[in-house]
Each structure stands twice: as C-alpha cells, then as structure tokens.
Amino acid sequence: MLSTIAIESLKRRKTTAILTLLSITISISLLLCVDIICTQVKTSFTRTVSGVDLIVGAPSGQLNLLLSSVFNIGTPTKGIEYKSIAALQSNKQVSWLIPLSLGDTHRGFRVVGTTNSFFDHFKYGDMQSLEMAAGSTFTQPLSTVIGADIAKSLGYKVGDKIIISHGLGSVSFNNHDDHPFTISGIVKKTGTPVDKAVYVTLQGLEEAHTGPKHSPTSMLGRKSADKANEHEHEHEHEHEHEHEHEHDEHTKEHAVYNSEAFTPESVSVVMLGLKHRVTALQLQYQINQSKKEPLMAILPGMALAELWQIMGNVESLLLGLSGLIVICALIGLATMLLATMRERYQEIAVLRTIGAGPFTLLLLIQIEAMLLTIVSAALSLGLVAGLMSALKPWLSSTYGLFLSSPLFGQSSVIIILLILGCTYLVSLFPAVAAYRRGLHAGLNANS
Numbered sequence: 001m002l003s004t005i006a007i008e009s010l011k012r013r014k015t016t017a018i019l020t021l022l023s024i025t026i027s028i029s030l031l032l033c034v035d036i037i038c039t040q041v042k043t044s045f046t047r048t049v050s051g052v053d054l055i056v057g058a059p060s061g062q063l064n065l066l067l068s069s070v071f072n073i074g075t076p077t078k079g080i081e082y083k084s085i086a087a088l089q090s091n092k093q094v095s096w097l098i099p100l101s102l103g104d105t106h107r108g109f110r111v112v113g114t115t116n117s118f119f120d121h122f123k124y125g126d127m128q129s130l131e132m133a134a135g136s137t138f139t140q141p142l143s144t145v146i147g148a149d150i151a152k153s154l155g156y157k158v159g160d161k162i163i164i165s166h167g168l169g170s171v172s173f174n175n176h177d178d179h180p181f182t183i184s185g186i187v188k189k190t191g192t193p194v195d196k197a198v199y200v201t202l203q204g205l206e207e208a209h210t211g212p213k214h215s216p217t218s219m220l221g222r223k224s225a226d227k228a229n230e231h232e233h234e235h236e237h238e239h240e241h242e243h244e245h246e247h248d249e250h251t252k253e254h255a256v257y258n259s260e261a262f263t264p265e266s267v268s269v270v271m272l273g274l275k276h277r278v279t280a281l282q283l284q285y286q287i288n289q290s291k292k293e294p295l296m297a298i299l300p301g302m303a304l305a306e307l308w309q310i311m312g313n314v315e316s317l318l319l320g321l322s323g324l325i326v327i328c329a330l331i332g333l334a335t336m337l338l339a340t341m342r343e344r345y346q347e348i349a350v351l352r353t354i355g356a357g358p359f360t361l362l363l364l365i366q367i368e369a370m371l372l373t374i375v376s377a378a379l380s381l382g383l384v385a386g387l388m389s390a391l392k393p394w395l396s397s398t399y400g401l402f403l404s405s406p407l408f409g410q411s412s413v414i415i416i417l418l419i420l421g422c423t424y425l426v427s428l429f430p431a432v433a434a435y436r437r438g439l440h441a442g443l444n445a446n447s
C-alpha cells in the first residue's frame with residue numbers, strides 16, 4: 001500500500017520527479033561508463049602480449065623496456081650485440097626467440113625490424129596467434145608486413161611500396177628513399193599495438209641504414225637477379241610475354257626467404273619463449289647478472305602489473321569524480337523531497353487522519369526516494385549497454401579497445417548497491433522532516 005501511495009504521490013509531482021530521475025540517471029550512467037572503460041582498458045593491457053616469458057634489452061627500467069617493445073611507446077634502448085643474442089638462442093631453456101630492432105617510422109607509425117619468427121610465435125589475448133588478412137609474411141629482404149589500422153588509414157594493399165624514415169618523430173627529413181619496401185602482407189585486426197606498426201626484415205632495415213654493401217646475402221640475391229636480367233635480354237625478342245609470365249609464376253612458387261639466416265650487428269630488444277615457464281625467474285636472474293654485456297630481463301606480467309598500478313591512480317580519480325556527481329544528484333533528490341514538504345502538508349494531514357503514524361510517513365518518503373533511484377539505475381544499465389554497443393566499432397577502430405562480455409561485472413553490482421545505500425542515508429533528511437511534520441499534525445488534531 002505504501003508503494004502505491006508513493007507512486008501516486010510522485011505522479012502528482014511528475015515534473016520535479018522526472019527532472020530528478022533524469023539527473024540521477026545521467027550521473028549513474030557516467031559512473032558505470034567510467035567503471036566499464038577502466039575495466040576494459042585494464043583487460044586490453046593484459047591481453048596485449050601473451051606467451052612471451054621474458055623480454056631482454058639494455059638496462060633502462062622495466063617500464064621503459066615494456067612500453068618501447070610491446071606498446072611502441074617511448075624511446076627504445078640502445079642495442080644488444082649479436083653475440084648476446086646468439087648466447088640466448090643457444091641456451092637450453094629457450095624454446096624460441098624474437099629479435100626486434102626499433103628506431104624508425106613511416107608517416108608517424110612505428111617501424112619494427114624483426115624476422116618471420118615474430119609472426120610464428122607472438123601471441124596476444126588468450127594465446128591467439130597473428131593471422132594475415134591479406135598476403136603473407138616476409139618473402140624477400142625488402143618486404144614489409146603492416147598492421148590493419150595502417151592499411152585502413154593510409155589505403156595500402158599488398159604489393160604497394162613504402163618508404164621508411166629514420167627517427168621517431170611524426171615528420172622526418174631523413175627518408176630512406178633508396179630502399180623502398182614492398183608490402184607482402186597485412187595482419188588481421190588484433191586490437192593491440194600490432195595494428196599500428198610496420199614490420200620489416202632486419203636485413204632490409206640494415207640495408208636502409210648502411211647500404212647493400214654491408215649485406216652479403218642481399219649482394220648474392222642481386223647478382224642472381226642481374227644474371228636473370230641478362231638471360232631475359234638475350235631472349236627479349238623470342239616469346240617475350242610468354243617468357244615473362246612463366247618466369248613470374250616460377251618465382252611465386254619458389255619464393256622462399258629465410259629471414260632468420262641474416263645476422264644483424266645488434267637489435268634493440270629480444271623476446272624469449274621458454275620450454276618451461278617455471279625457469280623464467282632463474283633465467284631472468286642469470287641474464288641480469290651477466291658480465292659479458294649489461295642486459296636486463298623483465299617478466300611482462302610483472303611489468304604490466306606495475307604499469308597498471310601507476311595508472312590505477314587515474315582510475316581512482318575518475319571513479320571518485322563520477323561518484324561525487326552521483327552524490328550531488330542524490331542530494332538534489334533529497335532537496336526536491338524537502339522542498340515539497342510544505343506542499344504536502346494536507347496530504348500528511350489526511351494520512352494521519354486515516355491512521356498513518358509518523359513512522360509510516362518516514363517510510364513513505366524513503367520509499368519514494370528508493371523508487372526514483374531504482375528506476376534510474378535500471379534506465380542507466382539499459383542506456384550504458386546501448387551506448388557501448390553503438391560505440392563498440394568506433395572504440396575498436398579509433399582506440400583499439402575491444403569491449404568483451406560481460407560489460408557489467410561485480411564492480412557494477414557493488415556500485416549500484418552503494419548508490420542505493422547512499423540514497424537511503426540521504427533520504428533520511430526529508431523522511432525525518434516528514435516524521436516531525438506528522439507528529440505536529442497529530443498534536444494539532446488531538447488538540
């Protein structure tokens with residue numbers, strides 16, 4: 001009966017009730033959105049790299065090493081000599097190794113020198129492997145594989161040629177125009193920094209920096225190409241078109257490039273996969289204590305935890321500000337109920353006449369406040385779910401943020417319960433005022 005009376009009372013004051021309902025709905029929606037975004041961003045961070053047991057680079061701090069190697073953020077460390085890479089590769093505990101060479105860009109996107117082992121062993125999310133949306137991995141020294149975002153934003157396709165630039169600035173005056181790279185493949189969308197990176201061969205990257213004279217493998221390849229060209233010129237007047245077609249088909253069928261055969265002078269970072277993950281701490285200690293060359297090995301999971309601990313302060317700040325907005329909306333609810341006390345004098349008098357006690361009036365006001373908050377919470381859940389569903393493609397394409405289900409977790413339930421608890425506390429002020437007014441009305445009626 002009290003619920004029916006509360007609903008009818010709110011209907012009589014529908015204008016103020018709707019405005020209060022709207023303000024509470026917006027504030028709760030904002031708080032839920034912040035909570036969902038923070039949770040999803042944390043999930044995306046932890047899903048960026050998986051399966052990599054150790055990341056090895058020059059001593060520079062584990063966060064800088066993690067950001068530069070995994071997230072393509074910040075300045076890469078100085079190089080690791082190849083003898084150190086060979087020592088790691090020959091270690092019995094190491095199953096596979098991915099070398100990465102950093103320090104170049106293409107039209108603002110980071111360029112990463114690596115080998116085909118990157119596409120074979122690098123995992124993200126729930127141990128998902130990289131897949132090609134088009135083309136294949138490296139097929140020649142001057143081939144490149146680009147991320148999905150680069151292909152979409154710059155309109156690239158397999159077979160296009162690109163020029164890389166020295167340095168990490170968005171604008172560079174030192175372009176490697178003499179060594180254009182041919183796009184051999186485009187990686188499927190991953191929602192990780194892989195989508196915004198250009199991957200080139202270590203051999204091609206060194207050629208671009210030092211010229212082909214330092215690359216014996218490339219020289220042999222070019223000598224073979226020259227002989228093939230001489231052979232073509234000798235028969236250029238005999239079935240020219242048929243010969244070129246057969247030559248292209250033969251090249252495609254036998255185009256095998258072993259990117260791991262090239263040995264660079266140095267690389268920026270090395271990612272390691274171990275045969276047994278339990279040996280990670282032991283190998284990390286051995287690498288960090290190495291006296292041949294100063295090296296630092298980090299565990300990606302621990303580095304990510306430290307990174308999120310720093311970002312957790314920002315998360316707490318955003319949640320705190322959103323919580324204050326909700327409290328302001330609830331105070332507005334209490335103010336609305338207090339402001340209507342004078343208008344409801346006759347209503348309170350009638351209720352007292354038919355036998356409603358002061359405590360009943362107190363419960364009635366609290367029920368009105370709780371009804372408004374419950375309806376607002378339900379509307380907020382529906383509004384946030386619809387908003388996130390509509391923004392899902394935009395968030396994935398613009399920020400690489402893939403929303404995973406369920407959107408509302410345990411934290412969302414805790415937020416709703418806390419809001420209901422705060423509503424109960426805030427509603428005590430107008431409820432006590434109604435209680436006192438009920439006592440006063442009862443005394444007047446008795447007198």
